[in-house]
Amino acid sequence: MIKPVWLDGDKVIFVDQLRLPVEESLVECRDYQSVATAIKTMVVRGAPAIGISAAYGLYLASKEAAELSKDHDDFRRFMDEAADHLAKSRPTAVNLFWAIKRMLAKYEEVASQDFATIVSVLQKEALDIAAEDEKMNYSIGEFGHDLILPGSGVLTHCNAGALATGGYGTALGVIRAAYEKNKDIHVFVDETRPFLQGARLTAWELKQDNIPFTLITDNMAGYFMKQGRIQAVVVGADRIAANGDVANKIGTYSVAILAKEHGIPFYVAAPVSTLDLSIASGDEIVIEERDAAEVTSWAGIPTAPEGTQAAHPAFDVTPNRYITAIVTDRGVIHPPYQTGLQRIVKEDA
Amino acid sequence: MIKPVWLDGDKVIFVDQLRLPVEESLVECRDYQSVATAIKTMVVRGAPAIGISAAYGLYLASKEAAELSKDHDDFRRFMDEAADHLAKSRPTAVNLFWAIKRMLAKYEEVASQDFATIVSVLQKEALDIAAEDEKMNYSIGEFGHDLILPGSGVLTHCNAGALATGGYGTALGVIRAAYEKNKDIHVFVDETRPFLQGARLTAWELKQDNIPFTLITDNMAGYFMKQGRIQAVVVGADRIAANGDVANKIGTYSVAILAKEHGIPFYVAAPVSTLDLSIASGDEIVIEERDAAEVTSWAGIPTAPEGTQAAHPAFDVTPNRYITAIVTDRGVIHPPYQTGLQRIVKEDA
Numbered sequence: 001m002i003k004p005v006w007l008d009g010d011k012v013i014f015v016d017q018l019r020l021p022v023e024e025s026l027v028e029c030r031d032y033q034s035v036a037t038a039i040k041t042m043v044v045r046g047a048p049a050i051g052i053s054a055a056y057g058l059y060l061a062s063k064e065a066a067e068l069s070k071d072h073d074d075f076r077r078f079m080d081e082a083a084d085h086l087a088k089s090r091p092t093a094v095n096l097f098w099a100i101k102r103m104l105a106k107y108e109e110v111a112s113q114d115f116a117t118i119v120s121v122l123q124k125e126a127l128d129i130a131a132e133d134e135k136m137n138y139s140i141g142e143f144g145h146d147l148i149l150p151g152s153g154v155l156t157h158c159n160a161g162a163l164a165t166g167g168y169g170t171a172l173g174v175i176r177a178a179y180e181k182n183k184d185i186h187v188f189v190d191e192t193r194p195f196l197q198g199a200r201l202t203a204w205e206l207k208q209d210n211i212p213f214t215l216i217t218d219n220m221a222g223y224f225m226k227q228g229r230i231q232a233v234v235v236g237a238d239r240i241a242a243n244g245d246v247a248n249k250i251g252t253y254s255v256a257i258l259a260k261e262h263g264i265p266f267y268v269a270a271p272v273s274t275l276d277l278s279i280a281s282g283d284e285i286v287i288e289e290r291d292a293a294e295v296t297s298w299a300g301i302p303t304a305p306e307g308t309q310a311a312h313p314a315f316d317v318t319p320n321r322y323i324t325a326i327v328t329d330r331g332v333i334h335p336p337y338q339t340g341l342q343r344i345v346k347e348d349a
Numbered sequence: 350m351i352k353p354v355w356l357d358g359d360k361v362i363f364v365d366q367l368r369l370p371v372e373e374s375l376v377e378c379r380d381y382q383s384v385a386t387a388i389k390t391m392v393v394r395g396a397p398a399i400g401i402s403a404a405y406g407l408y409l410a411s412k413e414a415a416e417l418s419k420d421h422d423d424f425r426r427f428m429d430e431a432a433d434h435l436a437k438s439r440p441t442a443v444n445l446f447w448a449i450k451r452m453l454a455k456y457e458e459v460a461s462q463d464f465a466t467i468v469s470v471l472q473k474e475a476l477d478i479a480a481e482d483e484k485m486n487y488s489i490g491e492f493g494h495d496l497i498l499p500g501s502g503v504l505t506h507c508n509a510g511a512l513a514t515g516g517y518g519t520a521l522g523v524i525r526a527a528y529e530k531n532k533d534i535h536v537f538v539d540e541t542r543p544f545l546q547g548a549r550l551t552a553w554e555l556k557q558d559n560i561p562f563t564l565i566t567d568n569m570a571g572y573f574m575k576q577g578r579i580q581a582v583v584v585g586a587d588r589i590a591a592n593g594d595v596a597n598k599i600g601t602y603s604v605a606i607l608a609k610e611h612g613i614p615f616y617v618a619a620p621v622s623t624l625d626l627s628i629a630s631g632d633e634i635v636i637e638e639r640d641a642a643e644v645t646s647w648a649g650i651p652t653a654p655e656g657t658q659a660a661h662p663a664f665d666v667t668p669n670r671y672i673t674a675i676v677t678d679r680g681v682i683h684p685p686y687q688t689g690l691q692r693i694v695k696e697d698a
Contacts, residue, residue, distance in 0.1 A: 021655075216660050217543050250569055251568025254603065261606045301650075311563050311565050316575075
């Protein structure tokens with residue numbers, strides 16, 4: 001079973017996603033700062049996996065706080081600093097903030113107890129977050145696989161797979177579930193420039209699971225849609241606004257337009273924790289601008305002339321009107337999203 | 350002045366476009382076989398530049414035929430073989446076949462004359478083809494620059510520049526002409542996977558000419574259109590059917606759909622020699638399938654797991670309904686293309 005991150009005693013272990021698929025190596029972190037660095041440098045990526053990583057990071061922070069704090073005030077200062085530091089590692093993933101908030105809320109519940117208790121409660125909370133995420137993805141797969149008809153070509157963008165989550169995946173959860181139901185599907189994998197999460201990670205996952213796929217460059221999606229080779233698109237989400245606008249990896253918006261033009265359904269698969277009903281629409285989502293060097297070079301080799309100015313928005317926002325349905329761990333939401341998303345979040349209460 | 354290929358005595362010299370922008374090196378060819386190899390391996394690419402290269406190749410063939418032939422039958426056999434060999438180097442570029450046909454027609458005119466005369470006439474014909482192409486591009490620029498409004502963001506895909514032609518460029522001819530008219534434009538350059546002609550070649554050309562530009566990955570085009578940063582798209586063409594359907598670098602079709610969705614005009618710039626009125630529509634255009642290894646690795650480094658199946662259609666066809674206008678060296682053609690293209694070709698007679 002593929003996992004991007006797990007706890008091994010007092011270490012957080014990451015599959016180094018920067019080295020896949022050429023090398024399958026691990027990164028060990030013993031403090032929250034190195035967990036934040038792993039998030040920032042994209043050793044780990046994918047909104048749910050980032051949330052889980054931050055939760056583990058706060059558990060490591062609590063261990064360190066327990067060792068270094070003179071009193072409960074010290075402990076709290078330490079936890080606040082760690083939460084701030086981790087929150088700054090990536091700006092777009094709502095799960096990051098969600099996981100930090102949940103860990104801090106749990107901390108509040110036990111903040112006056114002895115240090116060992118706090119540490120043990122936070123460890124359990126982080127492990128719960130990871131386990132719940134994996135379970136949610138199985139639910140997403142269970143709700144979503146009916147949307148994929150037998151014999152379909154299914155396009156996915158970026159990696160919303162096991163490596164992006166607590167396991168199994170969101171978009172790849174739907175695809176895995178459809179495949180497991182003998183739906184005889186074929187996956188088209190957008191390579192997803194500039195970071196090539198599709199080529200490096202999604203292709204790697206599908207290969208591990210023997211699910212048939214074809215890797216394509218991002219600019220081939222329209223061609224294969226026109227050829228009638230693609231019957232559905234399934235992508236993940238980094239953040240979903242109250243009106244159903246979806247922030248996801250750069251290029252998702254273009255794929256959604258291509259799908260609409262070809263009359264192909266466009267599905268978003270994400271756990272309820274990805275919903276951010278505090279923002280009315282995608283217009284409020286701040287898009288992370290990453291280093292342009294990630295566009296002008298690859299594996300250290302320049303792809304463009306020296307000094308080339310490049311842009312690197314890491315995400316884009318797909319307006320709700322392009323989205324056929326949103327598959328969550330609590331069911332499939334159809335338009336209008338405003339009401340459907342509100343309803344599903346309230347079920348939480 | 351940037352040129353992709355020229356004649357230096359009895360050698361054909363290519364700028365090695367595989368090594369740009371990291372290295373500015375030349376490839377020398379002394380026989381038609383190595384010219385065909387240069388075309389096939391994409392040392393030279395771009396429909397007009399391929400045509401010019403093939404013409405030079407046939408000139409080299411005539412020199413070799415003159416040395417080795419016992420009689421005029423021998424000479425003819427040699428020329429036919431060379432033409433066949435060169436015609437097989439790339440399947441999609443109509444200019445390749447057009448240039449070969451024109452060289453063979455010129456050869457027919459003088460086939461019974463002495464060998465030295467044949468060689469000299471074919472040399473002149475090849476040089477004429479190159480010079481005419483460059484001149485056509487200045488005409489394309491002259492007709493096309495009015496389509497670009499002052500202050501525009503202009504998106505281009507692949508390289509339809511000086512390096513793809515006899516000089517100046519088709520799509521980049523329009524962009525250069527607009528820039529020269531002080532139109533204060535900013536170019537968005539699609540990097541154009543998998544071969545990165547945009548990042549490697551278009552960025553290099555624009556840098557040489559100090560035209561302001563931003564390099565983006567192909568999947569960012571929709572994002573920048575939505576941001577209101579792009580007011581026009583200009584691309585080249587490898588082949589244009591009688592109804593105005595356009596074969597061009599893979600990804601062009603997707604850009605055309607994105608432009609339509611955002612209400613942005615989509616222009617195709619190409620000389621009349623790119624028109625192929627013998628085919629009724631783009632459906633008849635055979636799309637070259639290139640080596641999938643060009644998708645699964647870059648600069649020799651794998652981007653995907655070993656054994657990954659990938660697709661590599663090198664071109665796609667953009668249906669005429671997405672095209673706002675076709676800019677030729679004889680004027681701008683607006684829909685309906687059927688009549689407009691017929692008329693402009695007849696002016697030839």
